[in-house]
Amino acid sequence: MPTDGEFTFEPTEREAVRAALLEWYDRHRRDLPWRDIEDPYRTWVAEMMLQQTQVATVIDYYRRWMERFPDVESVAHADIDEILELWQGLGYYRRARFVHRSARMVVDEYDGDFPSTVDGLETLIGVGPYTAGAIASIAFDRPVPLVDGNVERVLSRLRAITGDPKSSENQSTYWRLADDLVDPERPGDFNQAMMELGATVCTPQNPSCLICPVRQHCQGFEAGEPDAFPEPVERSSKKPMSVAVSVVTRPAAGTGDELEFLLMKRPEDGLLAGLWEMPTVELDDEPDGQPEALDAIGGFLDASVGLDPEAALEQGWLGTMTHLFSHIEMTMHLAAHHFPRGVTLRGERERPTKWVPAGESEDVAMSAAGRKVMNRWRDNSALGN
DNA sequence: AATGCGGGGGA
DNA sequence: TCCCCAGCATT
Numbered sequence: 001m002p003t004d005g006e007f008t009f010e011p012t013e014r015e016a017v018r019a020a021l022l023e024w025y026d027r028h029r030r031d032l033p034w035r036d037i038e039d040p041y042r043t044w045v046a047e048m049m050l051q052q053t054q055v056a057t058v059i060d061y062y063r064r065w066m067e068r069f070p071d072v073e074s075v076a077h078a079d080i081d082e083i084l085e086l087w088q089g090l091g092y093y094r095r096a097r098f099v100h101r102s103a104r105m106v107v108d109e110y111d112g113d114f115p116s117t118v119d120g121l122e123t124l125i126g127v128g129p130y131t132a133g134a135i136a137s138i139a140f141d142r143p144v145p146l147v148d149g150n151v152e153r154v155l156s157r158l159r160a161i162t163g164d165p166k167s168s169e170n171q172s173t174y175w176r177l178a179d180d181l182v183d184p185e186r187p188g189d190f191n192q193a194m195m196e197l198g199a200t201v202c203t204p205q206n207p208s209c210l211i212c213p214v215r216q217h218c219q220g221f222e223a224g225e226p227d228a229f230p231e232p233v234e235r236s237s238k239k240p241m242s243v244a245v246s247v248v249t250r251p252a253a254g255t256g257d258e259l260e261f262l263l264m265k266r267p268e269d270g271l272l273a274g275l276w277e278m279p280t281v282e283l284d285d286e287p288d289g290q291p292e293a294l295d296a297i298g299g300f301l302d303a304s305v306g307l308d309p310e311a312a313l314e315q316g317w318l319g320t321m322t323h324l325f326s327h328i329e330m331t332m333h334l335a336a337h338h339f340p341r342g343v344t345l346r347g348e349r350e351r352p353t354k355w356v357p358a359g360e361s362e363d364v365a366m367s368a369a370g371r372k373v374m375n376r377w378r379d380n381s382a383l384g385n
Numbered sequence: 386a387a388t389g390c391g392g393g394g395g396a
Numbered sequence: 397t398c399c400c401c402a403g404c405a406t407t
Contacts, residue, residue, distance in 0.1 A: 052402040057393060091391030094405080128404045149402050168386090204400070205396075235400085236388090271390070325391055326402090368392060 007159040007173055009180060009217075017158075017217050018183045018190060024213035025193035028200075030055070033062055035192075040114035040139040041072045047134045048099050048126060052092055055199065061090050072112060075103035084274055084365035091368075093273055098126025116140040129175075138188035145178035146191045147171070150198025156230035157202060157220035165230040202226075238329040242283040244297035246335040247318070247377040248307065250343055252357050260355040261374075262305070263364060267351070271325075276356075276364045278373055279304065286331065290317055293333035305353055306346025307339065314338040318376050323369040330369065336377060 009017065029035070032055065034046035045065060049058045065086055069075045075083070080100050087096035102124040106114055114135070115121050121132035133146030147155075152165050155177050163170055183190035201208045209221050220226035248262035263276040281300035287293040294317065298309035309315065318334035345353060356364055361374065 050402090051404075052391080054393070054401075089392075091393085092403090094390065095403095098404085126404065130403060232400095273390095327389065327391095 007161060007177060009177065013217055014181060017181060017214055020213040020217075021193045021197065022183060022186060022189060025189055025196060029192070029196055030200075033059060033066075038139065040116070040135060042066065043135050043139040044102075044114060044124075044127075044131075045069075045099070047131045048095055049090065051095060051126075051131065053090065057090070061086070072103050072106050072114075075099060076107040080274065081365065085363065088275065088365040089368055089371070093275065095126055097273070098124075101125050102127065114139070116142065118142070118144055134191065137182070137191045141188060143182055143184040143187045145175060145182045146195075147174045147178050148195060150195040150202075151178055151191075153204065153230055154194055154198045154202045157207075157226045158214065158218050160219035160223060160229060162229070162231060164233065166233060170230075236327065238324065238327060240286075241328050241330045242286050242333070243280050243330060244283055244287070244293045244300070244333045244335065245278050245280045245373055246297045246301060246337050247278050247373065248301065248337045248339065250339045250355065251341045253341070259358050261358065261361060262307075263354055263356050263366075264304075265352040271328075272367045272369075274365070275367050275370070277366065277370045283333075287333060290333075294335050297333075297335050298337075301337065304347065304351075305349060307337070307343065309337060311343065312337040312339050316380070318373075318380055321372060321376060323372060332369070332373065334373060334376060336380070 034042055037043075046058070046062055049061055049065075068082075068086060069078065078100070080097065083096050083100050084093065087093060090096075105124060106112060115123065116136065116139075118129075118132045118136050121127050121135050122129070127135070130146055130148050133144050136142040136144045137146060152174055155161065155174050156165060159177065161170060161173060165171075165174075178191075178194075181190070181194075197212070197214075201212050205227065207226050209215055209218070209226055212218070212221070215221050218226065220229045249259045250262075252258040252260045262279060264279055266272050266275050266277055268274050279297065279301055281296055283293075283296055287296065294309075294315070301307040301309060314337070316336035316338075318336055321332045321334060323330045323332060366374075
C-alpha cells in the first residue's frame with residue numbers, strides 16, 4: 001500500500017497548478033448567488049445548504065432563505081417550524097436545526113459576529129472540517145485548505161491516488177495536499193476553483209480532460225485512465241421499511257368544496273424529524289395484501305386520534321409507492337379516508353395533529369415522500385376516484 | 386470506526 | 397429506471 005508521504009507537488013508544479021486553476025476559474029466560474037459577497041453569514045448559509053447537496057438544487061432554496069432571513073439575528077429569533085418550512089425538500093433536515101442552533105450561538109456567544117478561524121468556526125454545530133475551511137477561506141481570506149467530494153476526486157486523479165478515498169490514510173493525504181496547494185493570496189478563489197473543476201470538468205464519469213486547465217499535471221490523465229480514480233466506494237444496501245399511510249380528509253368549514261387534510265408531526269429526532277406527514281404507521285412486515293394494509297392504517301387512526309374508519313364517508317385505495325432514502329427503501333401502502341365535517345379527534349395524542357386546508361398544504365414542512373403521497377391522492381381524485 | 390441522515394440529476 | 401453523488405454528529 002502507498003504511504004501518505006509519497007504523494008507530493010514539487011514547488012514549481014505547485015505554482016503552475018495554482019496559476020492555471022485560478023486563471024481558469026476567473027474565466028469560467030459560474031455566477032452563483034452566494035458569490036461576490038463578503039458576508040460570513042451568507043457564506044455559512046450557502047455552505048450548510050451545499051453539504052451533500054448539489055449546486056443546482058441549492059440555488060432556489062438559498063434565494064428564498066435570504067429573502068426571509070437576511071441576517072443571522074433573524075434566524076436566531078425565528079421559530080424552528082418556519083425554518084423547516086423553508087428547508088422542506090432540501091433533505092438532511094438536521095442541518096436546518098443546526099443552522100438554527102448555531103445562529104443563536106453566534107448571537108448569544110459571539111456577539112453576532114461569526115468566528116473567523118477554523119477552530120472557532122468548528123465550535124458551531126453542523127460545521128465540520130470542510131465547512132470551517134470553506135467559510136474561513138472564502139469569507140475571511142484565511143489561507144486554509146478544504147476537502148469535499150470534488151476535491152477528493154481532483155486530487156486523486158492529479159496524483160493517481162488509489163485505495164478507499166474515505167480511509168483515514170487517504171483523507172490525511174487529501175488534506176495535506178490541499179493545504180500544500182492552496183494559494184496564499186487567493187485562498188477562497190483557489191478552493192472554489194478546485195470544487196468548480198470537480199463539478200464541471202473533472203466529473204465522476206466522462207471527465208472533460210481535453211479542456212482541463214491542469215491536464216498536464218494530472219497523473220491519472222497521463223496513465224490514460226483518469227476515471228479509475230478515486231476508487232469506487234462500496235455502497236451499503238438499503239434497509240427495507242414498510243409503512244401504511246392514509247390521506248385523511250374532511251370538508252373545510254364554510255361553503256365551497258374545499259377539503260382539509262389531517263396532518264401529524266413527526267418526532268423531533270430521527271428520520272424526517274419535525275416534519276408533517278399524512279397519518280403513517282410503520283409495519284413490522286410487508287403486508288400480505290391491500291386489506292391488511294388498510295386494516296393497519298385504520299387501526300392506527302382509531303388508536304392515535306380516535307377516528308373510526310367505519311365512520312368514514314368514503315374509503316379508497318391509492319396503491320403502493322416506493323420512496324428511496326440514501327439508507328432506506330420505503331414501501332408506502334396508501335389509503336384514503338374521507339370523513340364528514342362533524343368528525344372529531346379524540347384521545348391522548350402523542351404527536352401534534354392538525355387539519356390543514358388543501359390550499360395551505362404548501363405552507364407546511366413536509367418531506368418529498370409526503371409530497372409524493374399528496375400528488376398521488378390528487379391525481380386519483382382528478383380521475384373522479 | 387461505524388452508522389444515521391434526504392433528495393436530485395444524469396446515464 | 398437505475399446509478400451515482402455528497403459532510404457532520406452521534407455512538
